Amino acid sequence: ASPSLAPSSDVKIELENAELWRRFHEHTTEMIVTKTGRRMFPTLRYRLSGLDPNATYAVLLEMESVSDCRYKFQNGRWVVAGRADPPPLDANHRQGRTYTHPDSPAPGRIWMRQPLSFHRIKLTNNLLDQNAHIHLSSMHRYVPRVIVVKLHEYFTSMPQVVASASFPETDFIAVTAYQNEKVIQLKIDHNPFAKGFRDNGGAER
Amino acid sequence: ASPSLAPSSDVKIELENAELWRRFHEHTTEMIVTKTGRRMFPTLRYRLSGLDPNATYAVLLEMESVSDCRYKFQNGRWVVAGRADPPPLDANHRQGRTYTHPDSPAPGRIWMRQPLSFHRIKLTNNLLDQNAHIHLSSMHRYVPRVIVVKLHEYFTSMPQVVASASFPETDFIAVTAYQNEKVIQLKIDHNPFAKGFRDNGGAER
């Protein structure tokens, strides 16, 4: 139970709130993208272990394209609708799908102390957006990959990827408006910011 | 007007919102300290120039004790009330008066791009507070000092202080409740969060 110095191969990444993600995944998760950037719900939360408590790490999140297809929602189901659009490039000629966790860089001890949350991450469909948001194409599928990078005395030698993981239940389709009512209901039921849309259901008061 | 590579001695630190600070200073600035931590108003805002755009820096803020005295507010004035209490030590046996700007470490280019703000800093009188707040003693005087540290390849050699500055107009007395009505009025008039206490003054509704 006490933390120990482990070789890189023992670095472990776990999805903290996997159960909630599975409830969405069951109905095909949708995430809103907007011009100004929209947070994800559920939030991506991971637990790290096996890091060197005193070494310095950065943690990245990358949105990986899951298929070569474009999708549409038809007759209550998501179906393929042709080949994927080519990934658009931003002003810096990059795909802009990588996000650095704001606590980076930090010692392993800090990363392992408590689950790390990507709640501040924002998804956008606006290529001109410069606010470090993640650029995605609507109606395309993605899966988040978390990447742990060890920094060797910062810049003296190349950073080294010591672990990376993507969880199938966190796969989602980017949309500009929700398509599936079941997904909407799960968002309303579980996201505190959507409380205003909940039925009060019971005989309270 | 174009940024240039300057030797450390040309690093410049300016107080961004000096005029507002002077209006408070005129009446002796007071800052509230609480158990849970209270923000400062006015906010400390500085402008940096003359850094190496590509070198890595951290920016710190330290609260320096200004006098050996304890103060009290009597007959509408701040007067000396004996010798200062010894600075209490926190659980880590440190005075806990240094705050690292959350953007640290970052390249000089980033620090110079826009004024840097310490609006998230919180003052506390609670020694058990572990939330990286600044510990101060009520009824004592302090002046904030901003310190720019150059990080040489992170940990390979000692960090080097390349500049530091404290501005007399940012001097203040820590209090648990405001003493001077003029200071209260300036806070209410200028802090957006205190808008609820403003007289609507005009003939509006």
Added chain:
DNA sequence: GATTTTTGCACCTAGGTGGAAATT
């Protein structure tokens, strides 16, 4: 037409104010 995107909104969460009363 039909589908996809944008905009403005009421309704929330989250948390920063000084006042006033209670406490130390």
Added chain:
DNA sequence: TCAATTTCCACCTAGGTGCAAAAA
């Protein structure tokens, strides 16, 4: 009694929701 501190509060700022209508 007095001075200093703590607690709770109404009233704000700031910004995250899905909805509905409008626009593309």
